[in-house]
Amino acid sequence: MDTGLKGKNVLVPGASSGVGLAIAQALAAEGANVVLGARRGELVREEASKLPSAVGVEVDLYDDGGPEKLVAAATEAFGQVDVLVLNGGGPTPGGAADVSEEALLDAIHKLLLVHRTLVSLTLPGMRERGWGRVVAVGSGGIQAPIGNLALSNIGRAGLAGYLKTLSREVAADGVTVNMVLPGRIDTPRVESLDAGAAESSGRTTSEVRAASEAAIPARRYGQPEEFAAVVAFLASQGASYVTGEQIRCDGGASESY
Numbered sequence: 001m002d003t004g005l006k007g008k009n010v011l012v013p014g015a016s017s018g019v020g021l022a023i024a025q026a027l028a029a030e031g032a033n034v035v036l037g038a039r040r041g042e043l044v045r046e047e048a049s050k051l052p053s054a055v056g057v058e059v060d061l062y063d064d065g066g067p068e069k070l071v072a073a074a075t076e077a078f079g080q081v082d083v084l085v086l087n088g089g090g091p092t093p094g095g096a097a098d099v100s101e102e103a104l105l106d107a108i109h110k111l112l113l114v115h116r117t118l119v120s121l122t123l124p125g126m127r128e129r130g131w132g133r134v135v136a137v138g139s140g141g142i143q144a145p146i147g148n149l150a151l152s153n154i155g156r157a158g159l160a161g162y163l164k165t166l167s168r169e170v171a172a173d174g175v176t177v178n179m180v181l182p183g184r185i186d187t188p189r190v191e192s193l194d195a196g197a198a199e200s201s202g203r204t205t206s207e208v209r210a211a212s213e214a215a216i217p218a219r220r221y222g223q224p225e226e227f228a229a230v231v232a233f234l235a236s237q238g239a240s241y242v243t244g245e246q247i248r249c250d251g252g253a254s255e256s257y
Contacts, residue, residue: 001236001238002237003030003232003233003235003236003237003238004236004237004238005027005030005031005032005083005232005235005236005237006030006031006032007031007032007033008031008032008033008082008083008235009032009033009035009074009078009079009080009081009082009083010024010027010028010032010033010034010035010081010082010083010084010085010235011034011035011037011070011071011074011081011083011084011085011118011122012024012027012034012035012036012037012085012087013037013038013059013061013070013085013086013087013088013118014037014038014061014087014088014089014137015036015037015038015044015047015056015087016036016038016039016040016043016044016047016056017043017187017188018185018187018188018189018224019087019137019182019185019187019224019227019228020036020038020085020087020137021036021047021224022223022224022225022227022228023085023087023137023227023228023231023232024036024047024048024051024054025051025225025228026225026228026229026231026232027083027231027232027235028051028052028053028054030232030236031052031053032053032083033053033054033077033078034048034051034053034054034055035054035055035056035057035070035073035074035077035078035081036048036054036055036056036057037056037057037059037061037070037073038056038057038058038059039058039059039060040058041056041057041058042058044056044057044058045058053078055073055077055078057069057070057073057074059073061088061114061118062109062110062114066114067114067117067118067121068117068121070118071118071121071122080122080125080126080129081122081125081126082126082129082131082132082133083132083133083134083135083235084118084119084122084123084132084133084134084135085135085136085137085231085235086115086118086119086134086135086136086137086159087136087137088110088111088114088115088137089110089189090111090139090149090151090152090189091103091106091107091110091111091151091152091155092151093148093149093193093196094148094149094150094151095147095148095150096150096153096154099150099151103151104151104154107151107152107154107155108154108155108158110155111152111155111156111158111159112155112158112159112162115136115159115162116162119134119166123170123175126170126173126174126175127170127173127174127175129174130173130174131174131175132170132173132174132175132176133175133176133234133235133239134163134166134175134176134177134178135178135179135180135231135234135235136159136163136177136178136179136180137179137180137182137231138156138159138160138179138180138181138182138246139152139153139156139181139182140181140182140183140248140250140253140254141153141156141157142156142157142160142179142181142246143181143246143248143254143256144254144255144256159179160179160246163177163178163179163244164177164244167243167244168244171243171244174240175243176234176239176240176242176243177243177244178234178239178242178243178244178245178246178247179245179246179247180227180230180231180234180246180247180248180249181246181247181248181249181250182222182227182249182250183216183222183248183249183250183251183253183254184212184213184216184221184222184250184251184253185221185222185223185224185226185227185249186221186222186223186224187224190221191205194208194209194212209221215253216250216251216252216253217251217252217253218251218252219251220251221251222249222250222251226249227249230247230249234247
């Protein structure tokens, strides 16, 4: 299938490892020009150098002016952004009963406000050109809140509400807005969550992982490349009539429809 991504300009934050890097690699393989952003500058530049048409940008999106810096670098490298991937790290685990106002405001800043800024910087050009894609990396906690991840559940739910509303406003302009919700994808983030669960429960990390895998119908963790393939489809020309959706990539773990 011709994805129609050849020559399109793609921006992927959080792209030095995990699903962000896998997404950048998948879109580069389709002929897109890709800008990879991450705090680990040396690593993200090294990863970008392995791709056909890509640049790596050292940036902390959570700093003042971080989103503006990343979009400016992307525009300088390739021109206006056609495909915006919303991706970033998650907040620290914890329950809801004792969440502090400071932690809550920080989670909303990182999981909602920073992404809204990236959209506001790139969306006008997409609408003017009559073509654009916004694809957000979400969490299964948006549809079924995950225990001990209260801050993630709250912040990502806010992002989901914003993007769903936005999708209806820009659909007629040829811009689609979707989310992909990962389950247990084999990334450093999930490794750290498993390690934390092991420490708090007195089990080994291997035991925690085995229990998680047993609860997944596919009986395994997903690979970043499998997740990236879903993002690549939603970014493609073939997905032009898919918008406002939340697509799960979780090995069947969710019990909802």
